[in-house]
Amino acid sequence: MLRLIIVKTLRALLTVLMCVTLVFVVLRLSGDPAETLLPENTPPDTVAEYRATWGLDAPLPVQYVRYLAAALRGDFGISFADNRPALYVVLERVPATLLLGGTTFAVALLIGVPLGIVAAIRRNTAVDRAVMAFAVFGYSTPNYFLGILLILLFAMQLRWLPSSGSETWQHMVMPVFTLGTAAAGTLARFTRTAMLEVMGHGFIRTARGKGAPPGYAILRHALPNAAIPVVTVIGFQIGGLVGGALVTESVFAWPGVGRLLVNAVSGRDLAVVQTVVLLVASTMVVANYLVDLAYGLLDPRIRGGGR
Amino acid sequence: MSVVMGRRRAAIPPAILVALAWLAAMVLVAVLADALAPHHYTTQNLRARLQPPMFWGGSWAYPLGTDSIGRDMLSRVIYGIRFSILIAVLGTLIGAVLGTVLGAIAAHRRGLVEEATMMMVDFQAAVPFIILALAALAFFGNNFWLFVLIVGLDGWERYARLTRGLVLSAQDSGYAVAIRTLGAGPVRVYAGHILPNIASALVVQMTLNFPGTILLETSLSFLGLGIQPPLTSLGLLLASGRALLLNAWWIAVLPGVVIFLTTLSMSLVGDWLRDRLDPTLSH
Amino acid sequence: MTGVLLEATGLTRNFTARRTTLFGPRPVVHAVDGGDLALAVGETLGLVGESGSGKSTVGRMLAGILPPSAGKVRFEGRPLADCRDMAARRAQARRLQLVFQDTLGALNPRLTVGRQVREVLDIHAIGPEAGRDTAAVAALAQVGLDGDLFHRFPHEISGGQRQRVVIARALVCEPVLLVCDEPVSALDVSVQAQVIAVLQALQAARGLAYLFISHDLRVVRQVCDRIAVMYLGRIVEQAPRDVLFAAPRHPYTRALIDAVPVDDLRRRRPRLRLSGEPPSPLAPPAGCRFHPRCAHAVTRCTVEAPLPRALAPGHVVSCHLAGDLAQAA
Numbered sequence: 064m065l066r067l068i069i070v071k072t073l074r075a076l077l078t079v080l081m082c083v084t085l086v087f088v089v090l091r092l093s094g095d096p097a098e099t100l101l102p103e104n105t106p107p108d109t110v111a112e113y114r115a116t117w118g119l120d121a122p123l124p125v126q127y128v129r130y131l132a133a134a135l136r137g138d139f140g141i142s143f144a145d146n147r148p149a150l151y152v153v154l155e156r157v158p159a160t161l162l163l164g165g166t167t168f169a170v171a172l173l174i175g176v177p178l179g180i181v182a183a184i185r186r187n188t189a190v191d192r193a194v195m196a197f198a199v200f201g202y203s204t205p206n207y208f209l210g211i212l213l214i215l216l217f218a219m220q221l222r223w224l225p226s227s228g229s230e231t232w233q234h235m236v237m238p239v240f241t242l243g244t245a246a247a248g249t250l251a252r253f254t255r256t257a258m259l260e261v262m263g264h265g266f267i268r269t270a271r272g273k274g275a276p277p278g279y280a281i282l283r284h285a286l287p288n289a290a291i292p293v294v295t296v297i298g299f300q301i302g303g304l305v306g307g308a309l310v311t312e313s314v315f316a317w318p319g320v321g322r323l324l325v326n327a328v329s330g331r332d333l334a335v336v337q338t339v340v341l342l343v344a345s346t347m348v349v350a351n352y353l354v355d356l357a358y359g360l361l362d363p364r365i366r367g368g369g370r
Numbered sequence: 371m372s373v374v375m376g377r378r379r380a381a382i383p384p385a386i387l388v389a390l391a392w393l394a395a396m397v398l399v400a401v402l403a404d405a406l407a408p409h410h411y412t413t414q415n416l417r418a419r420l421q422p423p424m425f426w427g428g429s430w431a432y433p434l435g436t437d438s439i440g441r442d443m444l445s446r447v448i449y450g451i452r453f454s455i456l457i458a459v460l461g462t463l464i465g466a467v468l469g470t471v472l473g474a475i476a477a478h479r480r481g482l483v484e485e486a487t488m489m490m491v492d493f494q495a496a497v498p499f500i501i502l503a504l505a506a507l508a509f510f511g512n513n514f515w516l517f518v519l520i521v522g523l524d525g526w527e528r529y530a531r532l533t534r535g536l537v538l539s540a541q542d543s544g545y546a547v548a549i550r551t552l553g554a555g556p557v558r559v560y561a562g563h564i565l566p567n568i569a570s571a572l573v574v575q576m577t578l579n580f581p582g583t584i585l586l587e588t589s590l591s592f593l594g595l596g597i598q599p600p601l602t603s604l605g606l607l608l609a610s611g612r613a614l615l616l617n618a619w620w621i622a623v624l625p626g627v628v629i630f631l632t633t634l635s636m637s638l639v640g641d642w643l644r645d646r647l648d649p650t651l652s653h
Numbered sequence: 654m655t656g657v658l659l660e661a662t663g664l665t666r667n668f669t670a671r672r673t674t675l676f677g678p679r680p681v682v683h684a685v686d687g688g689d690l691a692l693a694v695g696e697t698l699g700l701v702g703e704s705g706s707g708k709s710t711v712g713r714m715l716a717g718i719l720p721p722s723a724g725k726v727r728f729e730g731r732p733l734a735d736c737r738d739m740a741a742r743r744a745q746a747r748r749l750q751l752v753f754q755d756t757l758g759a760l761n762p763r764l765t766v767g768r769q770v771r772e773v774l775d776i777h778a779i780g781p782e783a784g785r786d787t788a789a790v791a792a793l794a795q796v797g798l799d800g801d802l803f804h805r806f807p808h809e810i811s812g813g814q815r816q817r818v819v820i821a822r823a824l825v826c827e828p829v830l831l832v833c834d835e836p837v838s839a840l841d842v843s844v845q846a847q848v849i850a851v852l853q854a855l856q857a858a859r860g861l862a863y864l865f866i867s868h869d870l871r872v873v874r875q876v877c878d879r880i881a882v883m884y885l886g887r888i889v890e891q892a893p894r895d896v897l898f899a900a901p902r903h904p905y906t907r908a909l910i911d912a913v914p915v916d917d918l919r920r921r922r923p924r925l926r927l928s929g930e931p932p933s934p935l936a937p938p939a940g941c942r943f944h945p946r947c948a949h950a951v952t953r954c955t956v957e958a959p960l961p962r963a964l965a966p967g968h969v970v971s972c973h974l975a976g977d978l979a980q981a982a
Contacts, residue, residue: 078493086505093509203634205585207592207605208626211612215623219616306498310589324501325593328508336508340501347496544758551718552822553746553776555739562772563761 067359075352082344086337087130095119099333100140100149134341140334144326149334153320153342159229160312160319164304167239171246171300176293178247179254180286186259194251201248206307210241210314227316234315242311246300253296257289264288291358298354302347386642389635396632399448400455407445411602415440420618435620437610447625450604453597454629457518458584464522465583466576469529474560476530477537487530494527500586507595517596521587525579532575536568570647577640581633588629604629658830658862659692659715659749663724666710670935682934684710686886687724689961692830697856697863699877699894701870701909705934706883709754709834712866716751716832717742728830747777750823754835756815760807766818767793767803773825792821796851813844817851824855832864837872849876870913874898879967882906885934885942888961892968902964902975904947941973949974 090096097114114120116138118129133139139149182194217237218226225234309321316322320339327335382390399406416439422428423435423443434443476487494502503520510516540546541564549563590596591605599606604625611622666685685707692698702708713719715726717733726733728749734741753759760769771789774780780788790800796817807815816836823831836852837845849872855861867873873880874894881891882905890903901907932938938945944954951974959971 074489074492078489078496081489081493082497089506089509199634199637203581203630203637205588205626205629205633207589208608208630211608211615211622211626215615215619302496302498306500309498309500309504310593313593324504325595328504328595331508331511333508336505340505343501344493344497347498348493351496544753544755545761547718548751548753548759548819548822549761549772551716551746551751552773552826553743554772555743558776566763567761 068356071352071355071359075348078348079345082348083131083134083341084127086340087127090333090337091123091126093333096140099331100337101334102141102143102146104146105141139338139341142327142335143330143332144335149332149338152335153323153338156318156320156323157342159317160308160321162229163235163238163242163312163317163319164308166235167243167246168301168304170239171243171250172297174243175247175250176254179251180258182251182255183258183262186255191255194255198248198252201251202245204244206241206245207310207314209244210237210311213237213241214314229317234317238311238315238317241314242304242307245307246304249300249303250293250296254289254293257292258286261288294354294357298351301350301354305343305347383642386638389638392631392635393639396451396455396628400452403448403452407442407448409442409445411441411446411449412600413441413445415442420614422618423620423624426620434624435618437618437621438614443620443624446602446607447604447628450602450607450625451628453602454584454587454604455632457521457587457597457603458580460518461521461524461583461587462576462580464519465524465526465579466529466572468523469526470533470572472526473530473533473535474537474565477534477541478556478560484534488534491527491530495531499524500589503586503590504595507590512595512598514597514601517590521583521590524583524586528579529572529575532571533568536571537564540564540567574640574644574647577636577643580640581636584629584633584636656694657691658694658696659690659726659728659864661688661690661711661715661724661726664688664690664711664714664721664726665723666707666714666719667722680935683886683937684934685714685721686937688883688888690715690881690888690891692862692864694829695856695860695862696879697865697877699873699880700864700866700883701868701873701880702883703868705885707886707934708866708868708883711883712751712832712834712864715864716749717745718751743777746828747826748828749830750826750828750832752816752819752823752831752833752836754838756812756819756839757807759819760815762807765804765806766810767805770818770822770825773822777826779826789825792825793818795824795855796821797847811844812840813847816840816848820848820851820855824859824861827859828861830862830864832866834866835868836865838867838869845872852876870909882909885932885937887942887958887971889943889972890968890970891961896965896968902968902970903943903972904949904974905943941971 090099093099096117097110097119101110101113116129117133118126121129137148137150141147142149142152145152178194178197182191185191214226214237217224224236225231226237228234305321308319309324311317312319312321313325320342323335324339326332327339415436418432418436419438419440421432421436424430424433426435428435432442432444434447436442437446472487476484503524506520507517537560546559546564549559554562587596588603588605588608591603592609594606594609597603597606607625608622608629611618611620611625614621664685665683665687668682668684670680670682688711690698690700690711700708700711710719714721717726717728718736720736728745734745736742760766764772767786767789770792771785774785774788775782779785786803790803793800793802798814798817798821802810802814802818807818810818816839820831820836833852837848840848852863853876856863863876865873865876877894879891879893880897881888882897882903883889884905890897890901890906892901897906898910901910932942932945938955940956941947941950941954941959944950947954953973957973959973961969961971962975963969964975
């Protein structure tokens with residue numbers, strides 16, 4: 064077990080390193096970092112300072128090491144937009160995205176998983192079909208379209224909810240719904256499949272045969288086993304939420320990292336872009352790593368180590 | 371590895387038939403766009419600006435209405451379909467070929483090559499691709515073919531992982547061992563035997579990936595970072611309608627409905643194919 | 654004319670199994686532990702044993718598709734071709750072939766039977782391209798299969814027919830030695846007879862040599878000239894067929910033979926029963942591997958592995974007590 068943890072940790076670290084290296088390469092390929100990572104109006108001696116810190120006139124391996132060192136320090140360049148270090152610009156916006164993402168994740172979980180369970184229990188009935196239809200519609204609808212439709216209906220026609228900004232909880236309703244529909248749909252589907260598979264297993268029927276009430280069988284036996292694949296899918300959903308947040312934040316003018324990235328790409332503010340990429344990539348690798356570990360803990364087959 | 375079944379045709383559910391019909395229609399529209407569109411998608415007519423669609427107060431001349439500078443929405447949507455479908459198909463093919471080849475090489479070579487490839491796969495799977503796509507567009511600028519390449523790279527890792535797994539099990543399968551014992555070289559083994567037997571799984575994966583590819587392209591175009599004017603895409607159309615949502619909802623809603631129906635159809639068909647051919651695949 | 658066609662010395666094969674504990678060495682399965690075999694031209698050597706005895710592993714090593722962990726195999730006087738040397742392997746494939754146990758698995762489910770036979774001709778460029786389909790049909794005819802099977806798929810024909818297809822495919826390149834891994838085990842008894850007849854006819858016509866791997870002693874008795882008996886990775890006894898069945902010297906061989914339902918009721922012999930469970934190849938017993946189940950085991954058997962000893966020309970036994978055991982007639 065310990066060996067497994069060590070291997071996974073190393074792999075995660077290696078993946079992050081690979082990402083950093085990739086960004087380094089791409090950054091060098093797109094021009095002189097002194098130009099791409101610093102705004103135009105930077106005074107020449109500041110530029111010279113950065114050139115020295117980043118080792119831009121040194122051979123490539125030195126530059127790479129300097130780059131790694133800079134990354135560890137949090138030095139990713141200066142944002143064009145407001146002349147501040149890119150890291151601060153990005154970190155400022157993280158809370159907003161976390162708020163949106165976290166709330167959406169919780170809501171999707173609270174809606175999707177129970178729906179999936181219900182669908183599994185009432186399999187092949189109207190309830191099941193309705194839930195599955197909702198799920199398919201959920202993850203097929205482009206989230207930008209859903210957002211726009213919601214704005215059209217609730218903000219413009221009905222005037223119940225605000226269409227942009229993030230001041231009050233009403234501001235959150237539509238973005239969360241937009242972002243979460245796909246996740247909830249996928250979770251519902253997945254939970255249903257996992258539950259069905261587990262419920263079909265012999266030991267569930269045995270529990271029922273022993274006279275246990277159906278609820279008991281589900282809670283005590285089916286759910287823990289179904290939890291394993293669901294945990295995996297939750298890991299994937301986190302990635303989906305991050306990607307979806309990008310578009311959702313743009314549709315609703317939500318002041319998060321996603322919107323920042325989109326603007327940075329339009330403006331070719333590479334300092335911010337690289338910061339966001341590295342931040343997101345590391346977060347995702349860590350998230351997957353934790354899910355992986357959780358998976359290993361939950362599944363006694365892996366825990367045991369042997370067959 | 372494929373299960374040997376007798377020839378048994380189950381009926382196709384009506385929902386799938388409708389989905390297939392829609393997809394066929396989309397492909398037809400994409401191919402025959404020049405013949406079908408009444409106008410070119412950039413033709414302006416400032417005197418007919420912001421006309422609503424036919425049954426909402428508009429006229430036959432512009433069945434789906436017009437936009438803020440009088441361009442015919444029907445034509446714009448038709449060409450939007452063409453560009454979006456074209457890019458999605460090209461992208462899917464690029465991703466499928468790249469992923470399959472890498473996966474096959476990883477399975478054939480084993481060892482370090484396999485480890486490196488799988489780490490790249492893990493990395494690609496870990497990070498939401500749109501972030502990487504945006505980063506690439508930022509770093510390299512946006513030109514059409516780069517964009518197609520980026521869209522193509524979406525999901526390559528799923529093909530790679532799938533192919534690697536399938537090839538690994540096929541390598542041990544009876545017929546691969548047998549034909550190698552009989553003296554066949556690796557090319558014949560892979561191209562002649564293993565690949566045809568895993569082809570159906572790859573096709574299913576393509577249909578499962580396709581909606582994601584369309585969504586990626588339209589999302590990027592919607593954000594203004596994908597297809598650039600004067601070319602058009604369904605995502606771009608949607609974006610252009612956003613500012614006019616209250617007055618001219620059709621500019622945004624119509625392309626959106628088209629995208630939605632297409633991705634929905636593809637998801638349904640993909641799921642159905644997967645259930646029929648190989649229930650062990652995951653998406 | 655007899656000459657040594659295939660010779661194996663010290664044949665060993667280990668597999669490393671999955672680790673079950675965190676530290677310590679990885680468990681090693683000694684699937685085959687130092688065997689010597691020889692096969693003459695035109696001869697049929699049987700290799701008999703329970704599942705887990707290592708006989709399939711030996712077959713694959715002798716056919717050249719699995720490299721031995723130790724030991725040497727010489728075919729027609731030369732070492733077997735290296736796995737990576739394509740040209741040498743291809744040339745060897747024309748002399749030495751393997752017939753598989755799982756016929757449904759050994760055939761590509763998507764290609765017709767005829768095409769798969771023909772493919773061998775394409776691989777080795779045998780004959781003019783135009784005539785290869787006809788040659789494939791002829792090959793099928795040689796194993797008693799009708800020409801219109803050419804267009805059938807593997808799942809559309811019976812098990813016995815499939816087995817013959819696999820044989821035909823292997824023989825198309827005209828090898829001199831065919832390793833047959835449980836060729837009739839999956840077939841009904843009546844169909845077994847057909848396939849065996851085909852194998853024997855082909856041997857008579859072409860002077861083929863067979864390494865016949867099976868767990869079924871009755872079949873082995875019909876087909877083989879000499880027989881080698883394996884237990885848990887070691888060859889415990891080798892003898893000409895009649896000698897083996899009349900006077901087996903190793904207790905395991907005796908038990909195996911005694912377990913076969915006797916059709917000749919006049920022969921009575923005290924039945925040697927096997928006791929205990931077949932041990933796991935992960936932790937084989939020390940000394941003679943058979944000793945935990947052997948009724949005659951003595952202390953020596955628990956510590957010292959018996960070496961092969963020739964009791965008579967062509968009769969080799971690995972048992973400390975061979976020759977001393979009273980042979981009840």
